[in-house]
Amino acid sequence: MVQGSTDAADEKARPEVAVEIAGLNKWFGEFHVLRDINLNVARGERIVICGPSGSGKSTLLRCINHLEDWQTGRIVVDGIELNDDPRQIVAVRRDVGMVFQHFNLFPHLTVLENCTLAPIWVRQMPKRDAEAVAMKYLERVRIPEQAEKYPARLSGGQQQRVAIARALCMNPNIMLFDEPTSALDPEMVKEVLDTMVGLASDGITMLVVSHEMGFARQVADRVMFMADGQILEINEPKAFFAHPQHERTRLFLQQILH
Amino acid sequence: MADIARSSAARPSRRHARNIGNLALQVALVAIVLGLIAAAAHNAAVNMAKANIAHGFGFWNNTAGFDISQALVGYSASASTFGRAFWVGLLNTLLVSAVAIVLSTALGFIIGIARLSHNWLVSRLAGGYVELIRNIPLLLQILFWYNAVLKSLPELKGSVTLPFGGFLNNRGLFLPKPVFAPDFSAVVIALAIGVACALALRIWARRRQERTGEQVYLLGPTLALIVGLPFIVFLVAGKPLTFGIPDMGRFNIRGGLEILPEFAALLIALSVYTAAFIAEVVRAGVLAVPAGQTEAAQALGLRSTTTLRLVVVPQAMRMIVPPLTSQYLNLTKNSSLAVAIGYPDLVQVFAGSVLNITGQAVEVIAITMAVYLSISLVTSLLMSLYGRMVAVVER
Numbered sequence: 001m002v003q004g005s006t007d008a009a010d011e012k013a014r015p016e017v018a019v020e021i022a023g024l025n026k027w028f029g030e031f032h033v034l035r036d037i038n039l040n041v042a043r044g045e046r047i048v049i050c051g052p053s054g055s056g057k058s059t060l061l062r063c064i065n066h067l068e069d070w071q072t073g074r075i076v077v078d079g080i081e082l083n084d085d086p087r088q089i090v091a092v093r094r095d096v097g098m099v100f101q102h103f104n105l106f107p108h109l110t111v112l113e114n115c116t117l118a119p120i121w122v123r124q125m126p127k128r129d130a131e132a133v134a135m136k137y138l139e140r141v142r143i144p145e146q147a148e149k150y151p152a153r154l155s156g157g158q159q160q161r162v163a164i165a166r167a168l169c170m171n172p173n174i175m176l177f178d179e180p181t182s183a184l185d186p187e188m189v190k191e192v193l194d195t196m197v198g199l200a201s202d203g204i205t206m207l208v209v210s211h212e213m214g215f216a217r218q219v220a221d222r223v224m225f226m227a228d229g230q231i232l233e234i235n236e237p238k239a240f241f242a243h244p245q246h247e248r249t250r251l252f253l254q255q256i257l258h
Numbered sequence: 259m260a261d262i263a264r265s266s267a268a269r270p271s272r273r274h275a276r277n278i279g280n281l282a283l284q285v286a287l288v289a290i291v292l293g294l295i296a297a298a299a300h301n302a303a304v305n306m307a308k309a310n311i312a313h314g315f316g317f318w319n320n321t322a323g324f325d326i327s328q329a330l331v332g333y334s335a336s337a338s339t340f341g342r343a344f345w346v347g348l349l350n351t352l353l354v355s356a357v358a359i360v361l362s363t364a365l366g367f368i369i370g371i372a373r374l375s376h377n378w379l380v381s382r383l384a385g386g387y388v389e390l391i392r393n394i395p396l397l398l399q400i401l402f403w404y405n406a407v408l409k410s411l412p413e414l415k416g417s418v419t420l421p422f423g424g425f426l427n428n429r430g431l432f433l434p435k436p437v438f439a440p441d442f443s444a445v446v447i448a449l450a451i452g453v454a455c456a457l458a459l460r461i462w463a464r465r466r467q468e469r470t471g472e473q474v475y476l477l478g479p480t481l482a483l484i485v486g487l488p489f490i491v492f493l494v495a496g497k498p499l500t501f502g503i504p505d506m507g508r509f510n511i512r513g514g515l516e517i518l519p520e521f522a523a524l525l526i527a528l529s530v531y532t533a534a535f536i537a538e539v540v541r542a543g544v545l546a547v548p549a550g551q552t553e554a555a556q557a558l559g560l561r562s563t564t565t566l567r568l569v570v571v572p573q574a575m576r577m578i579v580p581p582l583t584s585q586y587l588n589l590t591k592n593s594s595l596a597v598a599i600g601y602p603d604l605v606q607v608f609a610g611s612v613l614n615i616t617g618q619a620v621e622v623i624a625i626t627m628a629v630y631l632s633i634s635l636v637t638s639l640l641m642s643l644y645g646r647m648v649a650v651v652e653r
Contacts, residue, residue, distance in 0.1 A: 104554035118558035127468035
C-alpha cells in the first residue's frame with residue numbers, strides 16, 4: 001500500500017489539502033469494493049486514476065461528493081467533513097464539480113438552462129447573472145452558439161463539453177471526472193481532452209478516472225493505479241510510466257499501451 | 259407492401275395493370291361493406307315494422323314513466339320525458355367518472371410512489387395492493403363492494419351514527435347537507451380573489467427570483483390567501499352557511515345529503531381498481547428517468563426536493579400522461595358496469611330502461627355509443643393539451 005501524501009518533490013503541491021481520505025472501506029453487500037484507501041490531494045493537484053474495471057476507481061471518485069456512502073473511514077473535502085448531515089453533503093457538492101461518463105445532461109432543459117439550473121437554485125443567483133456566467137463557460141468550452149439548443153441535438157463531444165461547462169458554472173474548487181471520454185466516438189475524444197487540458201492550466205484541483213495515458217503524461221501531477229479496491233501504486237507520471245513498481249501496473253500498462 | 263417495393267422495377271405497362279387491379283379490388287371491398295350495412299338496416303327496419311316498433315327519434319319527447327333512484331336534475335316518472343331520462347343518466351355517468359378519476363389519480367400516485375419507497379414494508383404493501391387489485395375482474399370487485407360490504411351494513415334501525423349528525427346504513431350514507439344563504443356568494447368571490455392573488459404572488463416571486471436570485475417560500479402566504487381570506491369573509495358575513503341535518507324517521511331518513519350504496523360501491527370499485535393501474539404507470543414513469551439524472555442534479559448541490567421538482571418530475575410526467583389518458587378512458591367506459599348493481603348511469607337508464615320500454619334498439623344504442631365516443635374524445639383532447647404543456651421539447 002502506498003501512502004498518498006508523501007512526495008514533496010512536486011513543486012505545484014501546496015501545503016493546503018483539498019481532499020483527505022483516511023482508512024476508507026466500502027462494501028457492496030459482500031463485495032469489498034474499497035480497501036483501506038488513504039489519499040491526500042493537495043490544492044491544485046491533478047491526479048489521474050487508472051486501473052482495470054471493477055477496481056473501485058469510479059466508486060472512490062463518487063465517495064468524494066457522497067454519491068456513494070461508505071462503511072468506515074473519513075473523507076474531508078476543503079475542510080468540510082463528509083458525514084450523514086445533508087447540509088455538510090450539500091456544502092461539499094457546491095464545491096465539487098463532477099463530469100460523468102454518460103454526460104447526464106438534463107434533456108428537458110436547453111444547454112443554457114442546464115448551465116444555469118444550479119447557479120439559480122443553489123447559489124441563488126439572479127437569472128441574468130447566471131446566464132452571463134453560463135455564457136462565459138460555454139465560450140470557454142467553445143460552444144456558445146449551441147446555448148439555445150436541447151442536448152439531444154448535440155454530438156457526444158459537444159454534450160460532454162456542456163457537462164464540463166455546467167459543472168464549472170458552480171465555480172468549484174475541485175473537479176471530478178469519471179471516465180469523461182470513454183463513451184465518446186474516437187474523433188470526439190480530443191475536443192474533450194483539449195478542454196480538460198485547458199482547465200488544468202487554470203490550477204483547479206482535478207481527479208480524473210481515465211485510461212487516456214497521453215493526457216495523464218501531459219497533465220497529471222500524479223498517476224494512480226488501482227486494483228481490487230486498493231491503491232497499488234501512485235507516482236509522478238514520468239516515473240510511473242518509465243518504472244512501474246508493481247507487477248500488476250506493468251501488466252496493465254502493457255495491455256492499454258500495446 | 260412487397261408490390262410497392264417491386265413496382266418501381268417492373269415495366270410501366272405491368273405496373274399500370276396492377277394499379278387498376280388494386281383499384282378494382284378496393285371498390286369491390288367498399289361495395290361489399292356498404293351492401294352489408296344496407297342489408298342489416300333493411301332487415302332491422304322490416305323486423306321493427308313487423309313488431310310494430312316505431313323508428314326515428316320521436317320517442318325523445320314521450321313521457322318516460324319510470325323512476326330513477328338518483329337524479330342530479332329534476333326528474334319525475336310521470337312528468338319527465340325519455341330525453342330527460344337520458345340527461346339524468348348521462349350526468350350520473352359523468353359524476354361517478356369525474357369523482358373516480360380524481361380519487362384514482364390521487365390514490366394511484368400515492369401507491370406508485372410508495373412502491374418506489376426504500377422502506378421495505380411500504381413498498382411491499384403497495385406492491386401487494388397492485389397485484390391483488392389488478393388481477394381480480396372489475397365486475398367482481400363492484401359486486402364485492404356492493405353486496406359484501408355496503409349491503410351488509412346494518413338496517414335502518416341499527417344505523418351507525420356518524421359525528422355531525424350523519425347516518426350510515428344499508429340504504430346509503432346520509433350526511434348533513436350544506437344550505438347556502440345568499441350572502442355565501444361573498445365567500446365564493448373571496449375565494450376567487452384569493453386564488454387570483456396567489457397566482458399573482460407566484461408570478462411576482464418568480465420574477466423576483468430571476469432579478470435578485472432570492473427564493474421565497476410561498477406555502478404560507480398561498481394558504482393564507484386561498485383558505486384564510488375566504489374564511490375571514492365567511493365569519494364577517496355572519497356564517498352564511500347552515501347544514502340540513504338528516505332526520506331519522508321510523509321508515510325513512512329525511513333531509514340531508516344522501517349517497518346511494520350503488521353510487522358508493524361503483525365509485526370505490528372504479529377508484530380502487532384504476533388506482534392500481536395508475537400506480538404502475540407512475541412507477542414506470544419515474545423509473546424511466548435514468549438514475550444519472552438524479553446523480554447529476556445532486557452532484558450540482560441541488561437538494562432532493564428541488565431535484566424531484568425540477569429534474570425528475572418534468573421528465574417522468576411526459577412518460578406518464580399518455581398511458582394515464584387511456585386509464586381515464588378505461589375508467590369512464592368501465593363505469594357502464596353500473597348496470598350490474600343498478601346504479602342509474604347512462605347505460606342502465608338509457609340503454610336499459612328506455613330501450614326496453616321503447617324497443618328502439620338501433621337509435622338508443624347508436625346515441626349511447628356516440629355519447630361514450632364523445633366523452634372519450636373530449637378526455638383525450640384535454641389530456642393531449644395537458645401533455646403538450648408538460649412535454650419535453652428536445653428539438
